[in-house]
Every structure is written in C-alpha cells, then in structure tokens.
Amino acid sequence: MxxxxxxxxxxxxxxxxxxxxxxxxxxxxxxxxxxxxxxxxxxxxxxxxxxxxxxxxxxxxxxxxxxxxxxxxxxxxxxxxxxxxxxRFLLLLKFLDYAVEPFYYERGIDFYENGQNYSLASILYYIGPQLLGDQAMASLERAFQDAMKLKTPAALAKLVACAQQTKWQELPEAMGPLARFAAPECLGAIATPGATxxxxxxxxxxxxxxxxxxxxxxxxxxxxxxxxxxxxxxxxxxxxxxxxxxxxxxxxxxxxxxxxxxxxxxxxxxxxxxxxxxxxxxxxxxxxxxxxxxxxxxxxxxxxxxxxxxxxxxxxxxxxxxxxxxxxxxxxxxxxxxxxxxxxxxxxx
Structure with a gap:
C-alpha cells in the first residue's frame, strides 16, 4: 500500500x-x-x-x-x-469565521459565497491597519486570539471593546457585528468549547x-x-x-x-x-x-x-x-x- x-x-x-x-x-x-x-x-x-x-x-x-x-x-x-x-492571514480568516459570519448566517446570508471571506481577510491583512488604525488593529487581533483561547466573559468584553476602538465604520462589513451590535451569535461562536x-x-x-x-x-x-x-x-x-x-x-x-x-x-x-x-x-x-x-x-x-x-x-x-x-x-x-x-x-x- x-x-x-x-x-x-x-x-x-x-x-x-x-x-x-x-x-x-x-x-x-x-x-x-x-x-x-x-x-x-x-x-x-x-x-x-x-x-x-x-x-x-x-x-x-x-x-x-x-x-x-x-x-x-x-x-x-x-x-x-x-x-x-x-x-496572521489564517487568524483573520478565523476572525471572520467566528466574529463575523454567524451574524450573517442568522440573517440568511451565505458569507462564504464565492470565497468572499478570503477577499475580506486579504483586505483586513493589507489595508486593515490603515483603515482601522495600526495599533487598534493589532490590539483587535490579539484580543480575538485571547478570546478564542480563554472564552471568559472578560476576554469577550475586551474583544468587543477593541473592535469599538477601531475606526470600524471604515469597514462595517467586517467590524460591524462586534463593534456596532456586540452580536451574541458571534460571541457565542467564539465561546464554543473546542473552537480554537x-x-x-x-x-x-x-x-x-x-x-x-x-x-x-x-x-x-x-x-x-x-x-x-x-x-x-x-x-x-x-x-x-x-x-x-x-x-x-x-x-x-x-x-x-x-x-x-x-x-x-x-x-x-x-x-x-x-x-x-x-x-x-x-x-x-x-x-x-x-x-x-x-x-x-x-x-x-x-x-x-x-x-x-x-x-x-x-x-x-x-x-x-x-x-x-x-x-x-x-x-x-x-x-x-x-x-x-x-x-x-x-x-x-
């Protein structure tokens, strides 16, 4: 064989x-x-x-x-x-999977259609620091990684706060679910046991x-x-x-x-x-x-x-x-x- x-x-x-x-x-x-x-x-x-x-x-x-x-x-x-x-690109794809996609799923929208999540992750990777603020973007990425690991109320609250501290209106498609709505479906997905x-x-x-x-x-x-x-x-x-x-x-x-x-x-x-x-x-x-x-x-x-x-x-x-x-x-x-x-x-x- x-x-x-x-x-x-x-x-x-x-x-x-x-x-x-x-x-x-x-x-x-x-x-x-x-x-x-x-x-x-x-x-x-x-x-x-x-x-x-x-x-x-x-x-x-x-x-x-x-x-x-x-x-x-x-x-x-x-x-x-x-x-x-x-x-880092994979981390941003994970961010879209857990901190963004559940918001659209609840509204009957296929967020993954034609691989648009890859395009949005690429925009975040290259242009995100410029659009959202360099330090704010770095803090958001770290907070998301920590929230996925710790899954505590404090870690989830910090993630929402970091999203709100970005210039999220510049890219609401990606940042709105957390920064504007603190979408419970997204926070629930992040807190799911085994999600990593x-x-x-x-x-x-x-x-x-x-x-x-x-x-x-x-x-x-x-x-x-x-x-x-x-x-x-x-x-x-x-x-x-x-x-x-x-x-x-x-x-x-x-x-x-x-x-x-x-x-x-x-x-x-x-x-x-x-x-x-x-x-x-x-x-x-x-x-x-x-x-x-x-x-x-x-x-x-x-x-x-x-x-x-x-x-x-x-x-x-x-x-x-x-x-x-x-x-x-x-x-x-x-x-x-x-x-x-x-x-x-x-x-x-």
Whole structure:
C-alpha cells in the first residue's frame, strides 16, 4: 500500500501572531524508506549527523547545491505536496469565521459565497491597519486570539471593546457585528468549547485533498513522533474513522470526498525514517523560501530557484491577495459553508 510521509514546520498551536514563526506548513511525500535512504546517500554521502535536518544543512552555503539537487529529484520522481500558510492571514480568516459570519448566517446570508471571506481577510491583512488604525488593529487581533483561547466573559468584553476602538465604520462589513451590535451569535461562536485558532486542521485538509487526488487506491500516512504532530495525528485519525458519504467543492482545483482513501496513520521515529527526513527537507525549504520572498530573512537557498522546482500542483499557498476578482473566480461555486458545517458536525471534539 502506498505510504505518504509527513513532516511539519512552524507550528505554534493557538498562537498565530508569533513573530519568529509567521508561517506554518507541512509536506507529504509518497516514498519508501529504502529509496529515501538511497537519495540521502547519493546527495549527502559524507553526512555524519544521525538525522537529515533542513535547518542544519541550509546554514552552510556549500550544502545549497546538494539540497536543490535532492529537492529536484524528489519533486521530479515522487508524488509530493507542500502546504504553506501565512498565520496572521489564517487568524483573520478565523476572525471572520467566528466574529463575523454567524451574524450573517442568522440573517440568511451565505458569507462564504464565492470565497468572499478570503477577499475580506486579504483586505483586513493589507489595508486593515490603515483603515482601522495600526495599533487598534493589532490590539483587535490579539484580543480575538485571547478570546478564542480563554472564552471568559472578560476576554469577550475586551474583544468587543477593541473592535469599538477601531475606526470600524471604515469597514462595517467586517467590524460591524462586534463593534456596532456586540452580536451574541458571534460571541457565542467564539465561546464554543473546542473552537480554537489552531490551524492544524486547515493544513491537514489541504494535504488530504491532494493525497486523495494523487492516490489511485487506499494509502496510509506516517509522521514523526514530535509533540507538534500529535495534533495532526488526531485530526487525521478522526477523518479515517469517519464513514459518511459526502463530497464538497473547495475551489476550481480542489474538492474532498468522504469516506477517504486514507486508511491508517502511524507515528515513527524520524531518526529511523529517511522518508520522514526528506519531508523535513521539503517543508523546511518551503518555509524558508516564503520567509525570503516576504523579505523577513535574507539567508538560505535562492527562493526563485526553489520555486522553479515545483509544478503547480505540488505546492499550495494560503496567503493574502488583493486580486479580489481572481480570488472570487478561483472559488466560484465553492461549498465552503457546507464543508464547515460538515466538519463542525462530524469532526469537532
């Protein structure tokens, strides 16, 4: 049975405003350990470390050509997908999910139609500080994250107060439900047990969507035993255990169908799994590339060279974009609202 090896990077749990790790992502590679070991030996014959780690290798420029050659071999000869998210953008999408959408839902409006939530989150990301006030916007984001975690009356009241302290009239579509109405349906959604800003589910769903499309039949997943990946493990297992029949369109190129072809998920020691080590290389390079393209860091592999290695269907970005028409066309006909309801019903704790 085909096996995908997964590794992640940038996981900070509920905290999506972590300045040191602004991006989060994961890679899945369909490769066997013996083939992975062969590739590691071919490209790093003098490696003395017990485990192949991207961060350690990328620090030395002498390793850059070998890393690029290894990545080229992986992407050219093996099924592989990488997903990278901007965590602040995901926080703003969560804000719209919990602090805005319930207000429209109560009034019979499909807030997710044609992906307009992505467009509004992009506006908040890029233009929000200018429209609403730089400090006020930062305070609002922090207050929302805290309210989602703490779920106390005091945290919810602080969130409403922060919304009211913005120039909310400049963007009432997003800010009105809290700032003008302190909408109880929104506050109730934020206070719901189990509702969180953790985006492991978002990344797992993206990987599953591609693994399901790439696999002709049943497949399984192995991942590292790290504490971070325990969250991914739980999310994967719950979806494996689900036996319902359903299908949802997510965009022009993505859909997900239940039951999944995925049949099992297991944890392994990455030191004993060359295949998982290759997943570490791929996600490490992708996160570094995104950091460099956004001018957050200057060291590492040349980002344009790395980007050129990928085919369109081998990397998924969830980043803000002010190409509003393009975004809405890409998500025209999306069944996001129905998918969210389905996940809330079947996969929430």
């Amino acid at each position: 085909e096996c995908y090896r997964i590794d992640e990077s940038g996981y900070t749990g509920f905290d999506l405003l972590n300045q040191e790790q602004p991006f989060q992502g994961a890679t899945a590679i369909a490769i066997e350990d013996d083939e992975a070991a062969r590739l590691i030996l071919e490209h790093f014959p003098r490696l003395q470390a017990a485990e192949l780690k991207y961060r350690a290798l990328s620090r030395r420029k002498g390793n850059h050509p070998r890393l690029l050659a290894l990545m080229r071999d992986i992407l050219s000869h093996h099924k592989c997908v990488t997903h990278v998210c901007d965590k 800003t953790d985006i492991a589910l978002v990344i797992v769903v993206a990987l599953i969507t591609r693994m399901e499309a790439m696999s002709d039949g049943p497949y399984r997943v192995e991942h590292d035993q790290s504490k971070n990946l325990l969250t991914y493990h739980d999310v994967l297992q719950r979806q494996i255990d689900h036996v319902g029949n359903a299908e949802f369109r997510q965009s022009q190129i993505a859909s997900i169908r239940f039951p999944l072809k995925l049949t099992a998920v297991t944890q392994v020691d990455s030191k004993r799994s060359p295949a998982v080590q290759l997943a570490d290389i791929m996600i490490g390079a992708a996160i570094e590339m995104t950091q460099r393209l956004s001018n957050r860091i200057s060291d590492g592999l040349d980002p344009q060279t790395v980007m050129a290695l990928y085919a369109e269907d081998q990397i998924i970005y969830m980043l803000p974009s002010l190409d509003i028409e393009g975004q809405m066309a890409f998500r025209n006909g999306t069944q996001a609202s129905a998918l969210i309801d389905y996940y809330a019903k079947h996969f929430s704790r």
